Amino acid sequence: MNVKALKGFKDILPDEVGYWQRIERTARDVFHRFGFAEIKVPILEKTELFVRSIGEATDIVEKEMYTFLDRNEVSLTMRPEGTAPVLRAFVEHSLHTLQPVQRLYTIGPMFRYERPQKGRLRQFHQLSAEVLGADQPRLDAEVMAMAWMLLSELGVRVSLEINSLGCPACRPSFKEALLAFLAERAADLCEDCTRRRDSNPLRVLDCKSSNCQAQYVDAPAITDYLCGACADHFAGVEQGLGLLDIPFRRNKFMVRGLDYYTRTTFELVTDQLGAQSAVGAGGRYDGLVEKLGGPSLPGIGFGMGIERLVLLLQAQAATSVEPSADIFLVALGEAAQELGFRLAQSLRLQGLRVLLDLAGRSMKSQMKQAGRSGARFALIIGEEELNKGQVGLRDMGAGTQSDLPLTEDLKEWAKALAGKISGGR
Numbered sequence: 509m510n511v512k513a514l515k516g517f518k519d520i521l522p523d524e525v526g527y528w529q530r531i532e533r534t535a536r537d538v539f540h541r542f543g544f545a546e547i548k549v550p551i552l553e554k555t556e557l558f559v560r561s562i563g564e565a566t567d568i569v570e571k572e573m574y575t576f577l578d579r580n581e582v583s584l585t586m587r588p589e590g591t592a593p594v595l596r597a598f599v600e601h602s603l604h605t606l607q608p609v610q611r612l613y614t615i616g617p618m619f620r621y622e623r624p625q626k627g628r629l630r631q632f633h634q635l636s637a638e639v640l641g642a643d644q645p646r647l648d649a650e651v652m653a654m655a656w657m658l659l660s661e662l663g664v665r666v667s668l669e670i671n672s673l674g675c676p677a678c679r680p681s682f683k684e685a686l687l688a689f690l691a692e693r694a695a696d697l698c699e700d701c702t703r704r705r706d707s708n709p710l711r712v713l714d715c716k717s718s719n720c721q722a723q724y725v726d727a728p729a730i731t732d733y734l735c736g737a738c739a740d741h742f743a744g745v746e747q748g749l750g751l752l753d754i755p756f757r758r759n760k761f762m763v764r765g766l767d768y769y770t771r772t773t774f775e776l777v778t779d780q781l782g783a784q785s786a787v788g789a790g791g792r793y794d795g796l797v798e799k800l801g802g803p804s805l806p807g808i809g810f811g812m813g814i815e816r817l818v819l820l821l822q823a824q825a826a827t828s829v830e831p832s833a834d835i836f837l838v839a840l841g842e843a844a845q846e847l848g849f850r851l852a853q854s855l856r857l858q859g860l861r862v863l864l865d866l867a868g869r870s871m872k873s874q875m876k877q878a879g880r881s882g883a884r885f886a887l888i889i890g891e892e893e894l895n896k897g898q899v900g901l902r903d904m905g906a907g908t909q910s911d912l913p914l915t916e917d918l919k920e921w922a923k924a925l926a927g928k929i930s931g932g933r
């Protein structure tokens with residue numbers, strides 16, 4: 509019997525990895541420009557961390573976590589998201605004592621037992637960024653601008669939707685208005701909404717049923733119920749986005765699937781991924797650090813799904829995936845192969861990515877491999893070239909070829925060649 513991968517767990521094969529590398533490299537580059545530092549946290553945590561942060565009455569905690577008991581009967585969970593583990597680490601290591609404002613990011617797999625479909629997996633990967641210790645509205649705008657910059661640099665076009673969920677002081681008055689609105693329509697609500705109305709009323713606004721959505725068009729807007737401080741904050745966020753020329757749209761139905769949010773929430777959405785429209789999402793979570801046993805510090809962040817980014821890049825053919833190699837070394841005959849074998853090593857020592865055929869295939873077959881490999885250049889060593897003390901350098905993109913004289917000192921020769929061709933990178 510063949511053992512297959514688990515449903516919703518995907519192998520990322522070499523032909524796709526180029527996209528992943530480009531996404532991660534661009535993300536690190538953009539995050540560093542905004543002063544973020546990387547943090548790596550475990551994949552497995554105590555279950556209570558997620559129950560306490562994400563909230564008991566959420567889809568994630570109710571039905572999507574990979575939870576099991578270890579040998580000591582301690583309940584453990586494969587992290588369904590990155591915020592709670594980063595905050596746990598922040599509290600555990602008192603990171604706030606090092607710097608009043610911490611900007612942290614992490615990249616890695618998350619696990620949710622969802623129904624797999626395009627863009628929705630059970631093991632997926634997030635780029636996840638958090639800022640802890642500051643609550644200025646301009647920070648919210650800055651964090652969104654960072655997500656926006658990353659997507660722009662990847663060539664991915666999305667829309668930014670924002671909302672404010674208020675704070676513990678003003679949210680109850682909205683909940684009351686929403687419950688009154690729902691009570692009038694009790695008979696028409698779907699089963700899920702009827703259940704959620706009691707356990708987590710805000711979540712009904714996120715219902716996927718078109719019948720419910722049609723009814724909620726007239727639902728009260730949370731932004732009409734904000735207290736003065738939350739309204740000022742939201743206005744400041746919108747102003748900040750304006751200053752940075754980031755286009756956005758208000759979405760009064762955006763409630764997010766995690767309970768820790770306060771004030772600003774946002775989603776980066778696309779219509780190119782079917783039902784999975786969110787490429788990234790996040791918001792402010794003032795109070796969460798304290799809830800996890802830390803000092804009373806505010807926070808904001810976002811998570812972006814790498815698989816969804818890859819799908820968008822593939823769909824938009826925003827290719828520019830890294831060529832797999834700089835040079836494919838084509839060598840014919842015993843002496844040329846020996847020289848090629850040594851040259852490959854010297855060129856790799858110079859930082860070039862070099863492929864070569866060790867099987868002694870024909871010139872035609874090696875040239876074919878060179879073409880297929882995506883290498884930028886073919887370095888050709890045939891018997892004739894060897895007799896003349898030179899090699900051929902073929903620019904695979906342009907289809908042009910020139911001769912290069914060989915010198916005794918392979919190291920120096922490789923260095924000169926590396927200098928010559930890395931200019932075009």
Ligand code: HAM
Nearest residue numbers: 589591628629632786787788789790791809810811813
């Ligand atoms: P989230 O909205 O649950 O937020 O997930 C963020 C992003 O992860 C989504 O927009 C989506 O791109 C991706 N994602 C989520 N679930 C899946 C899945 N099953 N398959 C593929 N991609 C998925 C959070 O996780 C928060 N921790 C974000 C955050 C950080 N808020 C503040 N800081």
